[in-house]
Amino acid sequence: MSAASTENAIHTGRFARALIYLVLILFALFYLLPFGIMVLNSVKPLAEITGGNMMALPQVLTFEPWAKAWSTAQIGVDPTGLKPYFWNSIKMVVPAVVISTVLGALNGYVLTKWRFRGDTILFGMMLFACFIPFQIVLIPMARILGLAGLAGSTPGLVLVHVVYGLGFTTLYFKNYYQVFPTELIRAAQIDGAGFFRIFWRILLPSSGPIIVVSVIWQFTNIWNDFLFGASFADLDSQPMTVALNNLVQSSTGVKEYNVHFAGAILAALPTLLVYIVAGRYFVRGLMAGSVKG
Amino acid sequence: MSFLKIDNATKSYGALEVLHNVDINVEEGEFLVLVGPSGCGKSTLLNMIAGLEDITSGTISIKGTPMNGVHPSKRNIAMVFQSYALYPNMSVAQNITFGLEMHGIPKAERQRAMEKVSDMLQITPLLKRKPGQLSGGQRQRVAMGRALVREPDVFLFDEPLSNLDAKLRVDMRTEIKKLHQKLGTTIVYVTHDQIEALTLSTRIAVMNSGFIQQLGTPKEIYDTPANLFVATFMGSPSMNLLNVNVVSDETGLYAETKSALDEVVRLKFPDPSEALKSYAGKSIKVGIRPEAITDPEGADRNAQHLEHVTSRVIVTEPAGSDTFVMTTMGGRDCNARMRADAQVQPGQDVVFTFNMDKAISFDPETEIRIA
Numbered sequence: 001m002s003a004a005s006t007e008n009a010i011h012t013g014r015f016a017r018a019l020i021y022l023v024l025i026l027f028a029l030f031y032l033l034p035f036g037i038m039v040l041n042s043v044k045p046l047a048e049i050t051g052g053n054m055m056a057l058p059q060v061l062t063f064e065p066w067a068k069a070w071s072t073a074q075i076g077v078d079p080t081g082l083k084p085y086f087w088n089s090i091k092m093v094v095p096a097v098v099i100s101t102v103l104g105a106l107n108g109y110v111l112t113k114w115r116f117r118g119d120t121i122l123f124g125m126m127l128f129a130c131f132i133p134f135q136i137v138l139i140p141m142a143r144i145l146g147l148a149g150l151a152g153s154t155p156g157l158v159l160v161h162v163v164y165g166l167g168f169t170t171l172y173f174k175n176y177y178q179v180f181p182t183e184l185i186r187a188a189q190i191d192g193a194g195f196f197r198i199f200w201r202i203l204l205p206s207s208g209p210i211i212v213v214s215v216i217w218q219f220t221n222i223w224n225d226f227l228f229g230a231s232f233a234d235l236d237s238q239p240m241t242v243a244l245n246n247l248v249q250s251s252t253g254v255k256e257y258n259v260h261f262a263g264a265i266l267a268a269l270p271t272l273l274v275y276i277v278a279g280r281y282f283v284r285g286l287m288a289g290s291v292k293g
Numbered sequence: 294m295s296f297l298k299i300d301n302a303t304k305s306y307g308a309l310e311v312l313h314n315v316d317i318n319v320e321e322g323e324f325l326v327l328v329g330p331s332g333c334g335k336s337t338l339l340n341m342i343a344g345l346e347d348i349t350s351g352t353i354s355i356k357g358t359p360m361n362g363v364h365p366s367k368r369n370i371a372m373v374f375q376s377y378a379l380y381p382n383m384s385v386a387q388n389i390t391f392g393l394e395m396h397g398i399p400k401a402e403r404q405r406a407m408e409k410v411s412d413m414l415q416i417t418p419l420l421k422r423k424p425g426q427l428s429g430g431q432r433q434r435v436a437m438g439r440a441l442v443r444e445p446d447v448f449l450f451d452e453p454l455s456n457l458d459a460k461l462r463v464d465m466r467t468e469i470k471k472l473h474q475k476l477g478t479t480i481v482y483v484t485h486d487q488i489e490a491l492t493l494s495t496r497i498a499v500m501n502s503g504f505i506q507q508l509g510t511p512k513e514i515y516d517t518p519a520n521l522f523v524a525t526f527m528g529s530p531s532m533n534l535l536n537v538n539v540v541s542d543e544t545g546l547y548a549e550t551k552s553a554l555d556e557v558v559r560l561k562f563p564d565p566s567e568a569l570k571s572y573a574g575k576s577i578k579v580g581i582r583p584e585a586i587t588d589p590e591g592a593d594r595n596a597q598h599l600e601h602v603t604s605r606v607i608v609t610e611p612a613g614s615d616t617f618v619m620t621t622m623g624g625r626d627c628n629a630r631m632r633a634d635a636q637v638q639p640g641q642d643v644v645f646t647f648n649m650d651k652a653i654s655f656d657p658e659t660e661i662r663i664a
Contacts, residue, residue: 191392192366205382
């Protein structure tokens with residue numbers, strides 16, 4: 001597949017082009033504004049925020065709020081900063097994303113290439129996971145976590161997110177593998193590859209784009225989840241989102257807005273990073289028209 | 294003991310039987326072509342031989358071993374698919390050796406086998422490329438290389454040429470035939486293209502709606518089709534079918550019909566069989582291939598029984614090497630194959646020469662050839 005060409009682009013006059021760019025830039029600025037304000041205020045001393053204009057550029061540049069948000073801010077009862085909770089989130093997100101993506105890929109593989117009686121009904125039932133609101137499953141989930149002895153632990157949270165994400169990842173991979181030529185599977189069978197070898201050697205290497213989609217989706221959802229984190233985590237397994245809430249919502253002492261802004265950016269950084277790094281591959285994957293004849 | 298034995302094999306999906314009691318014996322080194330229109334069950338039968346579809350009843354054995362329930366990889370077969378089915382993530386070399394790797398062949402041996410095959414198919418310069426970077430013809434070669442490298446007992450081809458353009462298809466057809474003559478392997482080949490079937494095969498099984506209509510050499514199939522389906526399916530342009538009345542008098546047995554000039558035409562049956570004689574006074578269908586109806590100068594010199602009929606030309610189709618001339622007989626279109634430089638214009642009345650040696654009679658009810 002050659003690089004995308006501009007041959008098919010619609011040719012417009014200089015003026016129209018300038019107008020298009022102007023509108024695009026305006027919109028981009030509009031969307032960037034909140035983030036810009038957050039960044040600006042996270043590098044100001046608190047006095048500048050409380051005493052004056054939130055929109056102004058900082059007169060004294062300081063990274064103190066970032067350091068404080070990261071390692072010394074009062075969260076709950078301990079002055080630990082967000083750091084331990086950041087690692088809690090990582091310890092929850094990475095296994096949950098990996099497990100749900102791998103299981104989703106396996107499900108998609110089985111549902112399209114190793115079909116069995118009742119597979120469409122099973123798939124339809126799995127899709128319910130995409131439509132059930134979080135709140136409905138809170139109590140049954142709490143009961144199950146309790147019975148399994150996983151209540152208030154990171155593995156418990158991983159389980160919750162894997163179960164909840166499976167509907168989506170299965171849907172993605174099933175749709176992707178649906179158009180994957182079945183003759184390839186048959187050729188591999190004749191060549192002597194078994195169930196897992198076909199998956200590992202033939203299917204997975206061709207699944208790049210959909211893996212990226214699944215990872216982006218799962219990562220953002222799990223990282224940003226607050227409800228499950230607040231409901232099922234203990235003090236030592238609370239994810240970043242819950243800690244950020246505790247930081248910002250604390251009702252005692254002075255509201256350190258600059259620290260709050262820094263903390264909020266810290267909490268948003270990983271998802272931002274995932275989009276910036278993987279988003280390119282995501283778009284490229286969608287454009288490339290992966291397998292052809 | 295035949296090499297590949299298909300014994301009373303049937304295939305059903307639920308209550309629907311799609312393949313009915315198929316019996317075929319293939320000897321070692323034979324090139325069997327399964328041909329028929331789409332939906333006739335030919336690909337299903339091939340997949341049953343490959344082990345990709347279950348056999349509902351009956352047995353399929355290779356070298357005397359029943360293959361029912363044996364995994365495809367353990368049947369010692371190789372298959373070339375219509376879409377080539379090359380693994381898109383692997384290089385040509387990896388594609389070719391993947392099967393050997395899965396069968397636990399050591400690396401050095403795999404390398405040797407691959408070199409031999411890529412040399413034979415002239416794909417050595419392509420070994421490092423990915424399938425996406427190959428042309429249709431190159432992919433076809435790689436797919437054959439992947440099959441050849443395993444040195445299987447039976448090669449299975451599933452419409453391997455239908456994704457190629459017309460010229461390449463003819464080239465690859467010749468190449469497959471050469472390969473078969475050189476290696477002497479047993480091949481089962483599925484196609485819907487009757488030309489491919491006639492040119493490649495040592496034997497043809499013509500299939501329709503789950504039944505084998507006729508099994509025989511290309512010549513048998515072409516010259517003595519068992520029924521109307523085989524007669525019209527094989528050959529291009531297809532066989533002319535004339536509705537005629539069988540008339541008997543002291544000089545012999547005749548097929549009586551009307552030309553495009555509305556004149557009564559009597560075509561004499563040479564050496565009619567007793568079976569045919571019993572149709573006297575009834576109407577039957579007579580099949581004559583276009584090349585058996587010519588201009589008088591273009592008639593087969595060795596033909597014993599030529600009949601000259603004047604009729605009106607409706608359409609001419611110059612095809613370069615020949616000119617196809619259409620008239621009507623008994624109200625139905627009748628296609629004649631004349632020499633390229635025959636001076637024939639639409640609307641003219643010209644002499645058509647029927648080579649009655651090649652005429653075949655069919656019962657209009659049962660559609661079976663009258664022997």
